[in-house]
Amino acid sequence: MISQELNDSLTRVGKGSDAGEVLRRYWQPAALVDELEGARPVVPVRLLGEDLVLFRDSEGKLGLIGRHCPHRGADMCFGRLEDNGLRCPFHGWHFNRAGQCVEQPGEPAGSRMHEQIQSTAYPVVEKNGIIWAYMGPGEAPEFPALDCFRAPTSHVFAFKGVWQCNWLQAMEVGIDPAHASFLHRFLQDEDPAEAYGKQFRDTAGDTEIPMTKLLRDFPRPEITAEEADHGLKITALRHLGDGRTHVRITNQIFPEAICIPMSREMTITQWHVP
Ligand code: FES
Ligand SMILES: [Fe+2]
Structure with a gap:
């Protein structure tokens, strides 16, 4: 039987935890591409203990940003997908796919305060039906060249399931x-x-x-x-x-x-x- 301490070290995955810091140095699967098909490509993602929202903007590019608005914490999953980004449903702060706030309607016209507001944001890539996120420090590592990613899309399929365990x-x-x-x-x-x-x-x-x-x-x-x-x-x-x-x-x-x-x-x- 391993100690509680070692168990925690191996299985806790939040920011700053031992295993969390290791896992953050590798690309992690965040969602299936299928989940973003349909009229409203906005999905909640919980990854390594962090609550995020994944969306496709009007340029067709993906953003993975903090689920809770940096203003008052409103749930960005209910945000308005408009103006090539995601607009908070509460006071309308508008975020682009890089998590940068680009507009604060509650501030006087010409205010540049929004330039200092940055939500959590992680780089994402699409590979053979899966959207992957890099949540670690520095530049993301090269994407692993495993067979399933090098194979043509005609020869792979992606699926996911939920297991209630660590x-x-x-x-x-x-x-x-x-x-x-x-x-x-x-x-x-x-x-x-x-x-x-x-x-x-x-x-x-x-x-x-x-x-x-x-x-x-x-x-x-x-x-x-x-x-x-x-x-x-x-x-x-x-x-x-x-x-x-x-x-x-x-x-x-x-x-x-x-x-x-x-x-x-x-x-x-x-x-x-x-
Ligand atoms: S809580 Fe998001 S803009 Fe106020
Ligand atoms: Fe099995």
Whole structure:
């Protein structure tokens, strides 16, 4: 059992926390591009314990700024999306996508006070269906050139889900190769031709053995973990008893992503973002 102190150090993610400062030095997924489709591209985002609002301005560019107006804290998610920015619903302070206040209607005409008002704002990029934010200090690092970002959009899709746990608990599941034989156990095998896109419904590479059967019949994998440039490489071997060994590799991509095989043709690259 780890101490409360170490647990907090690993799992608290707010600004100034240990893990929060590490995670802020990497691009973080903020939203799906799909979420900004529709008549009003304004969505609340809670990322690394910070409340933000993501919007697309009239130039089609994205802004990720503080959710609470720097004036009286009104919720910018209810802001008016107009004049190429987001206007606070309370007194109408207007912010551009960089979080700069560009207008304060309550001030006398010609006032330059707005020049000193800057909301929180983070750079964002769109990559293969996901909008990513950099919330750390200095220049954002180069975007990681993982397969899922280099592949053409015809070969990737993006999805997200909510897990009610901390980021480390989620990632532990992602890199855990033992649970597949139990949590993902199927009692019947399916035709692999019908398996496209389904986890563990394909046959194991270079065999006619359904993955479902292989996981069922060999629930005690031999697991090793090695450090790699990208994080950890975890190998699960299942010895089939006929001289063959099934090898399944799980990669952890530091700090909080994983890349796992889903079938012979498909991998899942997943971020466990707090
Ligand atoms: S609270 Fe936003 S302009 Fe006053
Ligand atoms: Fe799983």
